[in-house]
Amino acid sequence: MISILGSGVAGLCAATALMDAGVEVEVICPDTAPAPASRLAGGMLAPFCEGESAPDIIVTRGQAAIAWWAAHVDVTRHGTLVVAPPRDAQELDRFARATRAHRWVTPNALEPDLEDRFARGLYFENEAHLDPNAALTALKHRLLAQGVVFRDGAPQGRIVDCRGMSATETLPDLRGVRGEMLEVYTPEVTLSRPVRLLHPRFPCYIVPRGEGRFMIGATMVESSRSGPITARAAMELLSAAYSLHPAFAEAEIIMTGADLRPSFPDNIPALRRKDTGFHINGMYRHGFLMAPVLGMDLAGLLTQESADAH
Amino acid sequence: MFYGTELKNRLLLGTAQYPSPDILRAAIAASGTEVITVSLRREGAGGAGFRDILKDSGCRILPNTAGCHSAREAVTTAQMASEVFGTNWIKLEVIGHADTLQPDPFALVEAARILCADGFEVFPYTTEDLILGEKLIEAGCRVLMPWGAPIGSGQGLRNIEGLKSMRAHFPDVPLVIDAGIGAPSQAAQAMEMGFDAILLNTAVAKALDPVAMAEAFSRAVDAGRQAYDAGLMPRRDMAEASTPVFGMAELLA
Numbered sequence: 001m002i003s004i005l006g007s008g009v010a011g012l013c014a015a016t017a018l019m020d021a022g023v024e025v026e027v028i029c030p031d032t033a034p035a036p037a038s039r040l041a042g043g044m045l046a047p048f049c050e051g052e053s054a055p056d057i058i059v060t061r062g063q064a065a066i067a068w069w070a071a072h073v074d075v076t077r078h079g080t081l082v083v084a085p086p087r088d089a090q091e092l093d094r095f096a097r098a099t100r101a102h103r104w105v106t107p108n109a110l111e112p113d114l115e116d117r118f119a120r121g122l123y124f125e126n127e128a129h130l131d132p133n134a135a136l137t138a139l140k141h142r143l144l145a146q147g148v149v150f151r152d153g154a155p156q157g158r159i160v161d162c163r164g165m166s167a168t169e170t171l172p173d174l175r176g177v178r179g180e181m182l183e184v185y186t187p188e189v190t191l192s193r194p195v196r197l198l199h200p201r202f203p204c205y206i207v208p209r210g211e212g213r214f215m216i217g218a219t220m221v222e223s224s225r226s227g228p229i230t231a232r233a234a235m236e237l238l239s240a241a242y243s244l245h246p247a248f249a250e251a252e253i254i255m256t257g258a259d260l261r262p263s264f265p266d267n268i269p270a271l272r273r274k275d276t277g278f279h280i281n282g283m284y285r286h287g288f289l290m291a292p293v294l295g296m297d298l299a300g301l302l303t304q305e306s307a308d309a310h
Numbered sequence: 311m312f313y314g315t316e317l318k319n320r321l322l323l324g325t326a327q328y329p330s331p332d333i334l335r336a337a338i339a340a341s342g343t344e345v346i347t348v349s350l351r352r353e354g355a356g357g358a359g360f361r362d363i364l365k366d367s368g369c370r371i372l373p374n375t376a377g378c379h380s381a382r383e384a385v386t387t388a389q390m391a392s393e394v395f396g397t398n399w400i401k402l403e404v405i406g407h408a409d410t411l412q413p414d415p416f417a418l419v420e421a422a423r424i425l426c427a428d429g430f431e432v433f434p435y436t437t438e439d440l441i442l443g444e445k446l447i448e449a450g451c452r453v454l455m456p457w458g459a460p461i462g463s464g465q466g467l468r469n470i471e472g473l474k475s476m477r478a479h480f481p482d483v484p485l486v487i488d489a490g491i492g493a494p495s496q497a498a499q500a501m502e503m504g505f506d507a508i509l510l511n512t513a514v515a516k517a518l519d520p521v522a523m524a525e526a527f528s529r530a531v532d533a534g535r536q537a538y539d540a541g542l543m544p545r546r547d548m549a550e551a552s553t554p555v556f557g558m559a560e561l562l563a
Contacts, residue, residue: 053329098518175331175359200462225356232352265363267330 001157002302003028007150008036009287010280010294011162012139016072017295019146023302027143030152037164038287040181040257042207042217043132044194045069046080047289048101048124057268058286061293066128068292073138075130078193082122083107083114085243091198092122101126113190113245129194131209132288159277160298164262167281170274174281176224176260180233181217186251189214197244204240213254216241229256261285271297311484311506312453313431315370319344320501321531322372322486323524324511331363333520338367341524345370347401347509350391351377361394372433374401381421388425400425401455403435411461415442419449426450435488438472440479447483454480455488455509458500462512464492467500477504494530501534502542
């Protein structure tokens with residue numbers, strides 16, 4: 001028996017990957033545990049775009065996430081569009097140099113609502129996105145249907161600690177990187193894929209969530225303050241959204257969120273051994289991209305161990 | 311050089327926008343920089359995790375007031391910085407406009423007066439304006455940090471004649487080119503002009519390989535300084551043969 005601590009994206013992916021591999025699990029998730037940071041994620045499965053600042057391991061290993069998620073939950077495979085305001089057009093050239101698997105497009109050919117505000121854009125055809133909350137709920141229901149117990153109390157089996165920032169006391173090199181986001185509603189804008197707006201100071205992305213809902217994210221602040229979104233963050237994100245499409249000015253703000261991304265010093269999510277158990281943590285901004293990969297790594301280790309034991 | 315502190319390395323690095331703290335650490339090591347700047351306004355008291363990593367770098371920390379738009383905000387941030395980092399050094403930045411990020415000279419002098427009187431050693435981010443420089447010296451600053459170009463613009467030295475005048479006008483004041491440097495050649499140019507040091511952030515942090523770029527800048531700053539010390543030849547309008555004319559073989563004699 002494996003006891004997964006935590007039911008955010010790291011915990012649920014680990015539990016699912018282990019069950020897929022035939023390893024029995026339980027999930028320990030006290031009612032008093034803080035809500036997982038992954039509830040506020042963008043839900044972009046964008047390994048190539050992330051390569052702009054992330055090391056190559058995220059790009060190469062993260063690609064597996066798309067097929068994994070598609071095998072378990074609803075995933076939209078419409079790629080990612082990257083644009084820049086006219087006066088920052090050179091940011092696109094830099095982005096193109098720093099990434100791969102893209103091609104130049106006329107943005108309104110993919111997203112007619114962008115009209116002629118952007119002369120050119122980068123299209124990352126092989127990327128995808130999902131709705132984080134819907135995906136996490138679907139994983140949980142799937143696990144429940146397979147008979148996995150979600151409960152409070154003492155773990156019965158070997159521990160796989162996926163508690164994010166709550167594991168700080170046993171992971172001294174874990175720090176929080178604050179992220180802030182908004183969700184808005186407007187029936188006036190239609191986007192069929194995540195759009196990233198490059199801006200030297202206020203980069204942002206907009207992820208369509210369907211039925212007029214859009215997630216606008218996200219700030220990256222080296223701070224462990226977990227309070228509500230700041231006025232500055234809201235202004236920056238909203239003004240970036242407005243520059244993407246003026247109709248966002250009339251959108252209703254239906255939700256705001258702020259939380260901490262658990263991060264290791266290299267900003268790479270990791271599976272680590274700890275005593276007889278494991279940690280999966282440091283998801284940083286790559287939770288949905290890397291949690292399936294680390295879950296499968298763990299499943300591989302455990303099945304190998306049990307094969308060796310026989 | 312700076313308030314009684316001598317530095318071997320004349321490159322000062324900002325710490326924002328790196329892909330990860332590990333890469334930041336490696337860039338600091340590759341550049342050999344001895345002073346790093348850190349912002350506080352936005353991160354607030356909660357930035358301890360990141361700041362501990364910076365403290366571990368062994369560099370001297372120059373906290374900055376980036377993101378402050380008024381003298382009062384800057385003074386409060388400076389006071390908080392001195393508590394957090396236990397230093398009386400402060401890079402004083404008071405922004406006048408969100409688009410150009412250019413200094414607000416009036417608020418800058420006001421904040422400099424307050425902070426110098428309060429025992430801070432102030433490094434003001436300023437323009438190449440000579441009178442503004444004098445007012446800052448009068449306020450108690452012993453270092454001036456003129457911009458090369460707007461923050462993050464990578465345009466290099468936008469007003470070379472103005473910066474030359476500033477160097478000539480303040481022969482005994484340490485001058486650091488702060489902001490606007492995008493390429494090592496621009497850093498070398500500033501050092502050749504006799505500036506004492508270069509402070510930059512984006513050009514390294516947003517390079518495709520920040521660690522290699524940090525080293526490139528470090529070499530350029532060294533080269534520029536060495537050239538300045540060695541004495542650059544004057545520019546001439548006409549060619550002047552480097553091979554002497556006398557003593558040539560007279561082949562037809």
